[in-house]
Amino acid sequence: MSEGAADEVARALADALAEQRLRIVASLIRTTGDWDLAEDVVSDAAERALLTWPRDGVPANPAAWLTATARRRAIDVLRRAQVERGKLAEVAVIEELSDDYTDPSPMGDDRLRLVFTCCHPALALEARVALTLKVVSGLSTEAIGRAFLTSEATMGQRLLRAKNKITHAGIPYRVPTDDLAERVDGVLAVVYLVFTEGYATSARSLADEAIRLGRLLVMLLPDSDETRALLALMLLQHARRDAREVDGERVTLEHQDRSRWHRDEIDEGAALLRHRWTVRGPYGVQADIAAAHATAPSAAETDWPAIVALYDELLDIAPSPVIALNRAVAVGMSDGALAGLAALESAAEDSRLAGHYLVAAARGDLLSRAGLHEEALIALEQAIELAPTEQERRQLEQRAAELRGS
Amino acid sequence: MKYMMLIVSDPDAADRPSDPAVDPVEDWVAKHDGSGKRLDGQRLRPPESATTIRRRGGELLITDGPFTETREWIAGFDILECDDLDEAIAIASTHPMSAAGTIEVRPFWPYEG
Numbered sequence: 135m136s137e138g139a140a141d142e143v144a145r146a147l148a149d150a151l152a153e154q155r156l157r158i159v160a161s162l163i164r165t166t167g168d169w170d171l172a173e174d175v176v177s178d179a180a181e182r183a184l185l186t187w188p189r190d191g192v193p194a195n196p197a198a199w200l201t202a203t204a205r206r207r208a209i210d211v212l213r214r215a216q217v218e219r220g221k222l223a224e225v226a227v228i229e230e231l232s233d234d235y236t237d238p239s240p241m242g243d244d245r246l247r248l249v250f251t252c253c254h255p256a257l258a259l260e261a262r263v264a265l266t267l268k269v270v271s272g273l274s275t276e277a278i279g280r281a282f283l284t285s286e287a288t289m290g291q292r293l294l295r296a297k298n299k300i301t302h303a304g305i306p307y308r309v310p311t312d313d314l315a316e317r318v319d320g321v322l323a324v325v326y327l328v329f330t331e332g333y334a335t336s337a338r339s340l341a342d343e344a345i346r347l348g349r350l351l352v353m354l355l356p357d358s359d360e361t362r363a364l365l366a367l368m369l370l371q372h373a374r375r376d377a378r379e380v381d382g383e384r385v386t387l388e389h390q391d392r393s394r395w396h397r398d399e400i401d402e403g404a405a406l407l408r409h410r411w412t413v414r415g416p417y418g419v420q421a422d423i424a425a426a427h428a429t430a431p432s433a434a435e436t437d438w439p440a441i442v443a444l445y446d447e448l449l450d451i452a453p454s455p456v457i458a459l460n461r462a463v464a465v466g467m468s469d470g471a472l473a474g475l476a477a478l479e480s481a482a483e484d485s486r487l488a489g490h491y492l493v494a495a496a497r498g499d500l501l502s503r504a505g506l507h508e509e510a511l512i513a514l515e516q517a518i519e520l521a522p523t524e525q526e527r528r529q530l531e532q533r534a535a536e537l538r539g540s
Numbered sequence: 541m542k543y544m545m546l547i548v549s550d551p552d553a554a555d556r557p558s559d560p561a562v563d564p565v566e567d568w569v570a571k572h573d574g575s576g577k578r579l580d581g582q583r584l585r586p587p588e589s590a591t592t593i594r595r596r597g598g599e600l601l602i603t604d605g606p607f608t609e610t611r612e613w614i615a616g617f618d619i620l621e622c623d624d625l626d627e628a629i630a631i632a633s634t635h636p637m638s639a640a641g642t643i644e645v646r647p648f649w650p651y652e653g
Contacts, residue, residue, distance in 0.1 A: 256625055303647050304541045306624035 143187045147180060150196035155272050156350075158204050160244035163269075164307055165230050169297045171211060173269065179203040205231055245270075246354045247307050253321040254305050261296035262324045263331075268293055270350075271343050281331070281340050315413075318355065322364050322417065325351065329368050341372050352406075362406055363417035369403035370424035372396075384525060388433040400428045419448040438468035455484040456492075463496055471504035491520035495530060502537055511537055542579070542648040543628040547616040550641040559639035568635050572620070577631060581618035615641065 155176055162172035179200050193199040209231050216228075252265040264282075267273045273281075279289035299305065310317045325347045332340030348365035355361045377390035385391075404425050411418060423444045430436035445461035458481035466474020478500060482493050494517035502510035514534040521527040563571070572578035587606040594601040606613060615637070622628040625645070632643045 254625075256629070302649070304543075304622070304624045304628075306626050308624075308626070310626070312630070 139188060143184065143192060146187065146192045146196050147183050150183075150200050151176075151180060151272075154197040154200050156245050156248075156270060158201050159269060159272075160248040162204070162208055162231075163248060164244050166208060166212065166227055167301070167307075169269065169300070171208060175204045175207040175211065176200070178207050243354055245350070246309050249321055249351070249354070250309055250317060251300060251305060251307050253317075253324045254300070255317075255320055256303060256305055257296050257299060259324075259327070261292055261299075262320075263327055264289060264292050265296045266324055266347070267328065267343060271347065273343065277339075318358055318361065319415075321351065322360060326364060326368070326417075329372075333371070341368070341375070344368055345372060359409070359411050359413040360415040360417045362409060363415065363421045366403040366406035367417055367421035367424055369399045369406070370421060370428045373399035373403065373428060384529065387427060392432065395428065400425075404429060414447075414451070416448060416452045419444055419451065423448070433467075436467070438464055442468050455481065455487045458484065459487065459490075459492060459496060463499075466496075466500045466503065471500045474500045475504065489520060491517045491522065491526070491530075494520060498530075498533070507537055541622055541624065541628075542650075543620045543622055543625075544646050544648065545581075545618040545620060545628075545632050545635070546614055546644040546646065547618070547635070547637045548612050548642040548644060549615040549637075551611050553640040556639070561634065562636045562639045563634050565636050572618075572631055577620055577622060577627075579619045579621055581616065583616040584614060586615075587613045612642070 158176050158179075159172045162175065163169055166172065182203055183196070183200065187193070187196075209228050212228055212231075249266070249270055252269055253262045257265070260282075264278055267278045267281075268275065275290050275293060276286040279286045282289070325344050328347065329341050329344035332342075332344060345365070345368050348361070348368055351358075351361045352365050373396040374387075374390060376396070377392065377394040378385060380391075403421070407418075407421055407425055423441055426437055426441050426444070441464045442461060445457060445464055448457050449461065459478070462474055462477035462481050465477040475497070478493070478496055481487065482497075487493050494513050498510045498513035498517055501507075501513055511534060514530055514537065518527055518530045518534065521530055562568075569578065569581070590604075590606040592603045592605060592607050594603075618635075620628055620631060622631065625647075628645050632638060632645055635643060637643055
């Protein structure tokens with residue numbers, strides 16, 4: 135076989151898996167209740183494709199071929215288990231598998247059932263994240279372990295425990311009806327956690343997976359405003375990835391080279407936000423804040439009063455001392471350094487911010503912009519002392535040095 | 541599926557405001573006995589009435605008190621017959637002790653017959 139033909143097979147298989155893997159797995163879990171079987175037969179079908187497609191040619195409809203092969207394989211496995219255990223319980227399952235199943239409504243989509251089950255609140259948060267990445271995204275156990283800085287064996291254990299709990303505790307394979315909004319929030323939290331983990335560890339593949347999950351959810355839950363807002367938020371934040379770090383050092387938003395931002399992703403995020411909202415939630419407001427930054431030509435030309443108003447809205451919906459701190463920084467840009475300082479001191483009254491280096495760092499910035507250089511230095515030195523990581527300390531020291539030089 | 545609801549007392553419960561989302565216990569029992577979802581259940585007398593039994597090294601040890609000294613203790617149980625965990629959670633979440641204490645829901649583990 136020529137190299138070109140091998141490439142063609144590999145590409146056709148990758149496309150077919152991207153299109154169909156999740157559908158096959160989700161529908162097999164529903165019919166068989168066996169998570170491992172569902173994942174295994176799809177892997178088997180992919181292996182079989184690699185053997186037969188180079189010889190017989192890529193089938194006219196590779197996705198349909200994969201589905202049929204995986205289903206046949208599932209029927210074989212179940213039949214064999216039936217013979218071995220002398221059980222007839224699977225007959226109904228096999229009959230259902232042999233029929234072609236099509237589901238009319240999006241809420242009846244097996245992929246959505248699968249997502250809600252993986253993100254069920256009766257599972258530990260880390261198990262929800264691992265299971266979603268494994269079964270919905272189709273990442274390998276090894277890759278998930280690597281992303282979360284743990285071994286393949288530990289991650290395998292975590293996945294096994296989660297699947298056992300689903301089976302033993304009777305977690306249903308269903309799209310919830312009574313508490314749908316709350317459960318959607320739970321799913322979005324898992325996706326955003328995957329995204330922020332990718333941010334924190336610079337594991338871009340995780341951020342990409344989170345965005346892929348976001349797109350899937352927007353398609354499956356077209357009426358959910360917060361789902362749409364989360365996808366926009368992730369796109370707008372991810373668009374800045376190439377400007378966030380220069381020579382291994384973090385660059386703050388203010389100093390980022392905006393020509394390195396990914397315009398297409400910003401446009402896509404902003405377009406998602408041009409929408410008639412029925413629900414205004416925390417992701418919607420955060421996405422609007424991210425959009426205000428992403429569409430501004432420079433830090434100085436940013437619509438800071440609008441950002442302050444958005445922070446006020448966010449504090450109303452989801453009060454948090456860190457948001458109050460960010461708001462104070464925005465007030466400093468919008469109404470001047472002294473107004474920012476006043477807002478900062480009132481935010482800093484929250485005991486949860488006590489001893490937080492970000493308060494001291496923000497105070498230092500605002501004081502220096504107010505021209506109070508000596509006071510600014512004292513605040514920066516305090517921030518340096520409190521900084522949790524070497525990198526943050528280095529950055530603060532650099533700012534202090536600039537201040538001494540000025 | 542059968543589930544056991546373990547009703548766990550909370551010594552700090554008195555400090556919390558009451559929660560309108562839960563039903564009085566008589567109503568809760570009547571509702572779920574009526575629907576056939578609650579198969580059985582009882583209050584249990586507090587730990588000072590407990591007796592703990594162990595066989596160790598061929599010897600029978602009988603001691604006064606619960607098997608473990610904690611501030612929380614099992615105050616009762618209910619046995620539910622539910623379609624799935626979501627239904628068990630929905631039923632447990634309106635029991636008054638979900639607000640005044642803690643409820644642990646555990647699936648039965650039947651012997652394979």
